[in-house]
Every structure is written in C-alpha cells, then in structure tokens.
Amino acid sequence: MQYSELYPQLQNATRRAAQSLMAKVKERAIDRVLEIVQMEKCTDFTCNPEYMGEWNKLMEKQVVFLQDIDHPWKPSKFVLEGIGEVDLEKLRERRHLVQQAFDLRMRMVAYWKTVLRRLVDSVALHLLFTVQGLVNKELEDEVVSQVVGPQGGGLQRMLEExxxxxxxxxxxxxxxxxxxxxxxxxxxxxxxxxxxxxxx
Structure with a gap:
C-alpha cells in the first residue's frame, strides 16, 4: 500500500489481490493440516530420539501402577503423568490386559507429543514458504490480473479519473x-x- 499510495486505482487492485491471495493461502493451509493429520492416522512413525526417552520416562511408573492394581487395599485412584487420574477398580477386573494397555497408552502419549511438534513445525514451515512465494511471485501476478481484468478493461478503468x-x-x-x-x-x-x- 505504501508503494502505491500515489495511485489510488492501483491500491484498490492491490487490496483485492491481497484479499484474494490470503483466502487462497488459508485454504491451502487448511488442506495442508488435513493432509498431515491423515498421514498421522495412516501410520505411527517417527525417527525422533525424544520419543523413546519420553516413552521410557512414562514407563517408569508401570511397576508402581501394577502394584497398586494388584493390591485391593491401595487407593482406587492413581495419577499418571500425561493421562491424569485413573480409576483402578475397573482395571482390577481386567488385570490380564492392563500391562499391554499401559504400554500402548504410554506409547500413544509419547507419540502424541512428537505429532504435535511435527504438526507445529510443518505448518510453520508451510506458511513461511507460502508467504515467501506469495510476496515474491503470486502477489505480482494477482495484482496484474486485478488491474488488467479478465477482458483487459482494467487498464481503461485505471486511466479514468x-x-x-x-x-x-x-x-x-x-x-x-x-x-x-x-x-x-x-x-x-x-x-x-x-x-x-x-x-x-
């Protein structure tokens, strides 16, 4: 807007072009996030070394957790990091599945932290890349398109007072x-x- 302040006809075209491009960028960003979520739903994969460290840290609570399940005189509530309060009474009835369920849940909690970081990084990188392309190429093309118009009548309109x-x-x-x-x-x-x- 600063570069076109002496050209009001160009300012209107620039404003329309910017609004149009921002709507397109928003659509692309939404599509990108949906694509990332779909990829995460297909498979649980990470090369992030922090995942194993996080999972091992969460698994350290398993021994105490299983002991509390095995002893009915212990409190019926147990607080797990990353999950919150767990009702042990229901789990005592299905003791044979608890160890596997605990392991699976801790893997999911550790993996979810990786997914969140990956999602934030991917979206941030995508937006930075998109904005760079937007400013360097797309905005110019869109302004020209707005100025010239579909039938070329935009130049005539620009010459009007x-x-x-x-x-x-x-x-x-x-x-x-x-x-x-x-x-x-x-x-x-x-x-x-x-x-x-x-x-x-």
Whole structure:
C-alpha cells in the first residue's frame, strides 16, 4: 500500500489481490493440516530420539501402577503423568490386559507429543514458504490480473479519473477561468488609467 499510495486505482487492485491471495493461502493451509493429520492416522512413525526417552520416562511408573492394581487395599485412584487420574477398580477386573494397555497408552502419549511438534513445525514451515512465494511471485501476478481484468478493461478503468482528481481538475479550471477574467478586467482598468493620464 505504501508503494502505491500515489495511485489510488492501483491500491484498490492491490487490496483485492491481497484479499484474494490470503483466502487462497488459508485454504491451502487448511488442506495442508488435513493432509498431515491423515498421514498421522495412516501410520505411527517417527525417527525422533525424544520419543523413546519420553516413552521410557512414562514407563517408569508401570511397576508402581501394577502394584497398586494388584493390591485391593491401595487407593482406587492413581495419577499418571500425561493421562491424569485413573480409576483402578475397573482395571482390577481386567488385570490380564492392563500391562499391554499401559504400554500402548504410554506409547500413544509419547507419540502424541512428537505429532504435535511435527504438526507445529510443518505448518510453520508451510506458511513461511507460502508467504515467501506469495510476496515474491503470486502477489505480482494477482495484482496484474486485478488491474488488467479478465477482458483487459482494467487498464481503461485505471486511466479514468477518480472523483477526487476530477473535482480538483474542475476547481483548477474555475480558478484559471477566474484569473483570465481578472486579467482582462485589470487590463481594461490599466487601459483606462493610461488613457486618462494621456488626456491630463
């Protein structure tokens, strides 16, 4: 907008182009996030070494957790990091599945942290890359498209005066006309004065 402030017709086209491109970028970003989520739903894969560290840290609670399940006199609630409060009474009835379920749940909690980091990084990188392309190439193309228009009539519209410029032009015409009339009146007065001076 700063570069086109002296060209109001170009400012309108630039504003429309920017709004149009931002809508496209928003659509692409939404599609990108949906694609990332779909990829995560297909498989649980990571090369991130932090995943194993996080999973091992969560698995350290398994021994205490299983002991609390095996002893009915222990409290019926257990607080697990990453999950919250767990009701042990229901788990005591299915003791044979608890160890596998615990392992699976801890893998999911550790993996979810990796997924969140990956999602944030992917979206941030995608937006930075998209904005760079937007500013360097797409904005120029879109402004030209907005200015020229589909039938090429945009250039004709750009050459038309804005109402403000037309009003200033009319005001200047009136001022010039008034100055010409004033010059003629002054010339007549000067002629009369010089004629009167000659007669005297």
């Amino acid at each position: 804005t109402p403000a410029v037309a009003a200033k032009r009319e005001k200047l015409k009136r001022s010039i006309s008034l100055l010409k009339e004033s010059r003629e009146v002054v010339a007549q007065i000067m002629d009369r004065v010089s004629t009167a001076d000659m007669e005297n």
